[in-house]
Amino acid sequence: MKEGDGEDHVAVAWQYPGQSRVVIPARFSHVARFGGVQQTSYGAILDTWTNIGGGLSIADLISGTNNLSNTPNKIEHLVDWLEAPSNRCDNCGSQMKGWLVPPVTGDYEFWIASDDYGEFWLSTDNAVLERRCQVPGFTSPREWTKYSEQKSAPIRLIAGQAYNYWVRLLCVKKNHVIFVCSTLLIISSAAFSHLSFH
Numbered sequence: 001m002k003e004g005d006g007e008d009h010v011a012v013a014w015q016y017p018g019q020s021r022v023v024i025p026a027r028f029s030h031v032a033r034f035g036g037v038q039q040t041s042y043g044a045i046l047d048t049w050t051n052i053g054g055g056l057s058i059a060d061l062i063s064g065t066n067n068l069s070n071t072p073n074k075i076e077h078l079v080d081w082l083e084a085p086s087n088r089c090d091n092c093g094s095q096m097k098g099w100l101v102p103p104v105t106g107d108y109e110f111w112i113a114s115d116d117y118g119e120f121w122l123s124t125d126n127a128v129l130e131r132r133c134q135v136p137g138f139t140s141p142r143e144w145t146k147y148s149e150q151k152s153a154p155i156r157l158i159a160g161q162a163y164n165y166w167v168r169l170l171c172v173k174k175n176h177v178i179f180v181c182s183t184l185l186i187i188s189s190a191a192f193s194h195l196s197f198h
Contacts (some may be wrong), residue, residue, distance in 0.1 A: 007142050009141045010115075010167055011113050012082045012110065013110070013111040013112075013113075013142075016106050016157075024083060026082060028103060029098040029100055030043075031098045035190050043079040046077075048074040048076070049061075050091070052093055070104050097165065097166050097167075099163065099164055100162070101182070102163075104159050105157070107157075109152055110152040119135075122152070124155065134149045135168070
């Protein structure tokens with residue numbers, strides 16, 4: 001049963017030297033393709049698949065979309081924040097993706113807020129992904145401190161280095177009661193360092 005406040009949501013925040021915690025501005029995320037046109041621009045792509053059936057986990061999103069290879073029903077370009085709109089749909093799943101480019105070299109801390117369960121995974125060596133923080137229940141939108149597990153330990157990132165990320169959200173609702181919304185954020189290191197982000 002839905003534990004939160006009735007809104008499926010997910011947002012990712014960071015804090016680094018000289019910057020207090022803030023939802024990650026989309027200008028620090030880049031996409032190499034949008035709308036079938038080869039280009040580099042800032043922001044994130046939000047793919048949404050509707051009517052994927054029931055489910056209780058990210059594995060159900062993967063199976064309900066044929067390993068995310070089915071064409072999404074909706075594709076959006078997020079240009080403000082790394083935050084998905086709330087109350088998107090019933091029986092749907094979404095994936096936010098792009099390349100995170102840190103503005104300064106230093107130790108970064110990440111937070112995730114989601115309704116219900118969410119996880120943040122990061123690889124700094126382009127090989128091994130590690131879970132860095134999670135929401136073990138539910139939070140309200142942008143509620144960063146409900147659980148100690150929502151915050152990552154400090155992670156050293158290099159300015160200008162591109163880190164590939166995904167945010168996955170599965171929302172199952174029936175009769176306007178959400179049974180499960182799960183989130184997964186994965187950031188892996190600079191597989192796309194050859195891209196120029198200017």
